[in-house]
Amino acid sequence: MSTRTVAPVGMKPVDSGAVHIRGAAKSFGAKDVLVDFDLDIAPGEFVALLGASGSGKSTLLKILCELETVDHGIVRVPSARSVVFQEPRLVPSMQVWKNVVLGRSRALASRAAAEAALAEVGLASHADDWPRTLSGGEAQRVALARALIREPRLLLLDEPFAALDALTRIRMHALVAQLCARHNPSVLLVTHDIDEAILLADRVAVLRSGHKSLDAVVDLPRPRTRGGPAFEALRRTLLAEIGVSTDPEAEPAVADQTQPPRAAPLPVRARSASTVVPRTVVPRTVVPKETERR
Amino acid sequence: MSSKSVAVNSPSPLARPLPGAGVPSPTLSSDVPASEAVASEVSTPEIPASDVPASEDPASGVRDLSRVAPPPGRPRTRVRPRVLRRALRVLVPLLVLAAWAAGSATGLIPAKILDSPPTVVDAFGHLISTHQLQDALSISLRRAGVGLAFGLAVGLVFGLTTGLSRLGEELLDSSMQMVRMVPFLAVTPLIVVWFGIGETAKIALIAFACVFPIYLNTYAAVRAIDPKLIEAARVFGLRGLALTRRLIIPNAMPGILVGLRFSMGVSILALIAAEQINADSGLGYLVANAQEAFRNDLILALLFVYTVLGLFIDLFVRLLERTLLPWRATVVGR
Numbered sequence: 001m002s003t004r005t006v007a008p009v010g011m012k013p014v015d016s017g018a019v020h021i022r023g024a025a026k027s028f029g030a031k032d033v034l035v036d037f038d039l040d041i042a043p044g045e046f047v048a049l050l051g052a053s054g055s056g057k058s059t060l061l062k063i064l065c066e067l068e069t070v071d072h073g074i075v076r077v078p079s080a081r082s083v084v085f086q087e088p089r090l091v092p093s094m095q096v097w098k099n100v101v102l103g104r105s106r107a108l109a110s111r112a113a114a115e116a117a118l119a120e121v122g123l124a125s126h127a128d129d130w131p132r133t134l135s136g137g138e139a140q141r142v143a144l145a146r147a148l149i150r151e152p153r154l155l156l157l158d159e160p161f162a163a164l165d166a167l168t169r170i171r172m173h174a175l176v177a178q179l180c181a182r183h184n185p186s187v188l189l190v191t192h193d194i195d196e197a198i199l200l201a202d203r204v205a206v207l208r209s210g211h212k213s214l215d216a217v218v219d220l221p222r223p224r225t226r227g228g229p230a231f232e233a234l235r236r237t238l239l240a241e242i243g244v245s246t247d248p249e250a251e252p253a254v255a256d257q258t259q260p261p262r263a264a265p266l267p268v269r270a271r272s273a274s275t276v277v278p279r280t281v282v283p284r285t286v287v288p289k290e291t292e293r294r
Numbered sequence: 295m296s297s298k299s300v301a302v303n304s305p306s307p308l309a310r311p312l313p314g315a316g317v318p319s320p321t322l323s324s325d326v327p328a329s330e331a332v333a334s335e336v337s338t339p340e341i342p343a344s345d346v347p348a349s350e351d352p353a354s355g356v357r358d359l360s361r362v363a364p365p366p367g368r369p370r371t372r373v374r375p376r377v378l379r380r381a382l383r384v385l386v387p388l389l390v391l392a393a394w395a396a397g398s399a400t401g402l403i404p405a406k407i408l409d410s411p412p413t414v415v416d417a418f419g420h421l422i423s424t425h426q427l428q429d430a431l432s433i434s435l436r437r438a439g440v441g442l443a444f445g446l447a448v449g450l451v452f453g454l455t456t457g458l459s460r461l462g463e464e465l466l467d468s469s470m471q472m473v474r475m476v477p478f479l480a481v482t483p484l485i486v487v488w489f490g491i492g493e494t495a496k497i498a499l500i501a502f503a504c505v506f507p508i509y510l511n512t513y514a515a516v517r518a519i520d521p522k523l524i525e526a527a528r529v530f531g532l533r534g535l536a537l538t539r540r541l542i543i544p545n546a547m548p549g550i551l552v553g554l555r556f557s558m559g560v561s562i563l564a565l566i567a568a569e570q571i572n573a574d575s576g577l578g579y580l581v582a583n584a585q586e587a588f589r590n591d592l593i594l595a596l597l598f599v600y601t602v603l604g605l606f607i608d609l610f611v612r613l614l615e616r617t618l619l620p621w622r623a624t625v626v627g628r
Contacts, residue, residue: 065529082530089526093544093621103531130621146530 017043017078017153017186019064024073025210026059033059034070035210043153046180046187048197051207052242057190060207061158064188078153078186082146084160088139090131090146097127100146117149118142120179137168144176148183155180157189161196173199177223194238198231199224206241214241409591417591418598426580427599434565434576437493441500441568442561449505449557450550453512457546458538470509478503479567486572496568503564507556515549516542547618551611558607562600 019041026034033056041047051057062068063075065083090099100117101109111127118124121141131139140160147155157176161169177200180187191197197204198218206214216237220230351358374382391411397403398410405413421427452470455462481502489495519542527541543550569578577596584592615622 067525067529083526085522085526087522089520089523091523091527091541091545093541093547093619095621103527103536132621150530 018076019078019154019186019188020074020076022074024060024063024070024075026056026063026068026071032210034063037073037207037211039205039212041154041186041188043186044184046189046200046202048189048191048201048204049207050191050194050197050204050238050242053192055207056210057207058158061156061188061190064154065156080151080153081156082148082150082152083156083158084140084143084147086159086162088131088134088136088143090134090139090142092131094131095127096123096129096131096134096142099131099142100149102146104150113149114145117145120148121145121175135168137164137172140164140172141175144179148179151183152185155183155185155187157187157191159191160189161193162191169196174223176200192242194235194242195226197238198234199226204234204238206238208242214238409594413591414594414598417589418595421580421592421595430575430577430580431599434569434578437496437568437576438500438561438565441497441564442504442557444497444501445504445557445561446508446554448501449508449553450512452505453509453550453553454516454538454543457513457516458542467513470506474506474510478564482567491572496565496573499568500561500564503560504557507560508550508553511549511553511556512546515546515553518549519545548615548622551615551618554614555607555611558611559604562603562607566600 019039021037021039024034024037025032037060039047039049039060049057049060059068061083063070064077065081090096091102094102097111097114097118100114115124115127118127121144123138123141123145126134126138126142131142134142140163143160160176161172164172173196187201189197189200198220201218204214204216204218205212208214214237216234218234220228220234224231394403394408395411398405398408403410409417418427452466456467456470457463478499482499485495485499485502489498523545524537524541527537532541565576566578566581569576570582573579573582577599581593581596584590584596
């Protein structure tokens with residue numbers, strides 16, 4: 001195992017694409033952002049991490065891309081990682097194709113490679129454009145091309161659809177699903193959009209008061225669409241877990257009349273990659289603590 | 295009738311009382327059969343024609359913004375042709391010149407106060423024919439250029455240092471802020487003591503004056519770069535010198551060029567100060583000589599040279615902006 005220790009305590013890259021987090025803790029002054037946080041992502045698995053704003057999900061993502069360090073705990077990530085942020089974060093003084101190969105070594109920063117990556121997101125003709133001329137959706141697709149050209153084993157998505165308009169978001173969902181299926185990286189999508197999480201992810205985890213409060217496998221057939229009893233049931237479970245009630249004013253009986261029956265079981269679908277986690281809704285997963293943690 | 299009209303006619307506190315409620319007003323036109331609505335519109339001459347913009351019906355509160363024909367006397371396109379835009383740039387100077395010429399010709403402006411334009415043109419011709427202007431200009435521009443180069447080098451290095459590093463800021467910025475408040479004219483005696491009265495002293499004075507505009511603008515421009523952009527670049531492996539060279543300097547360039555513009559202007563200002571003291575050549579020397587000889591026509595001709603220098607600085611920086619900042623939306627304005 002290559003040792004690329006970035007955290008004070010045992011952050012080691014794993015090259016299979018798996019993510020292994022045990023008892024991670026992070027606090028800013030008196031504010032505990034992560035408390036005893038555990039998360040596993042199997043190679044090639046798409047995990048969505050849900051949480052209300054300020055729940056620490058962005059901090060976790062920063063830890064995973066080495067912009068922050070954990071105070072305690074074990075964090076193992078693949079060394080080949082890349083990230084798409086909420087904002088495109090394209091360098092305004094560089095043409096689109098140079099943004100795609102930003103920071104790569106000279107041998108890997110060829111225009112041909114950049115154009116191939118841009119073609120994957122449907123922007124091959126924009127290679128010479130300046131970032132300011134792109135629309136929000138186009139800029140975010142360039143950011144996606146910039147992440148994928150690095151052939152990441154782990155792709156980190158930090159609310160990448162949050163700033164897009166509804167129609168562009170639908171198209172981006174499809175594009176991300178398609179590209180993740182093709183490149184098959186492990187994916188951690190940090191979001192507060194429950195529908196988006198259910199549409200895209202193999203597994204949804206909820207981050208609440210610093211630790212994982214729920215971990216649910218999404219066993220819906222792909223391609224997924226909004227609606228349907230199973231979708232709604234999972235959606236309501238997640239909403240309740242995050243702490244949002246769908247209809248705070250109405251009586252529970254009235255709400256149930258307008259909604260599909262909530263007792264619909266999640267459909268079970270065989271999938272090889274997600275063997276790490278139980279295939280049912282497991283509230284407050286307790287994982288044995290490891291001895292390495294100080 | 296539909297439920298809509300019932301809602302309007304009912305004494306609801308939210309519904310505004312319409313004058314003559316019950317009579318179909320424009321807001322209720324959807325309740326009126328289509329043929330009837332068309333007929334009433336055709337028959338009543340009070341309804342304004344749609345080519346009159348922004349008519350308001352006080353009864354209904356409907357403001358009609360529709361417009362069929364363009365209003366008279368105003369062209370649809372507001373883009374001025376290139377020739378006209380160029381002409382507008384020189385309009386004000388030409389008007390001032392015309393007023394000056396007229397004032398001198400009619401005797402409103404005595405020659406003692408301000409020489410007439412032809413006299414100044416003669417003085418200008420004299421400066422050129424005797425080669426005084428060309429010699430002075432080449433000497434002066436060399437002094438300004440060398441001083442500016444030193445000033446820019448120091449200002450850029452210090453500005454990047456304080457902009458890029460917290461330590462650099464703590465170490466240098468307060469000192470720079472203090473020294474920048476010292477008028478460069480006040481430094482002249484010290485510079486004479488340190489560097490004598492030769493070329494070195496003149497260049498040192500110009501360099502000193504040029505440091506601060508470029509320093510302040512470079513520092514501010516580096517600090518103004520979005521930290522999220524730098525964070526992203528670091529994640530993608532751009533670090534250290536490459537980060538500075540490829541991301542920070544290009545994106546700070548708009549601010550650096552503003553500093554350059556100011557510093558170039560200051561180099562000309564400092565030139566005058568440097569050349570009016572202990573000089574036997576250069577533009578400032580010519581001005582000082584003309585002043586001693588009470589030759590206002592010569593002074594005016596030389597002042598004109600300075601304004602042209604200002605114009606050239608502006609053109610030069612615009613050209614730089616165009617070549618260095620192709621990624622910016624509008625560099626020169628609309």
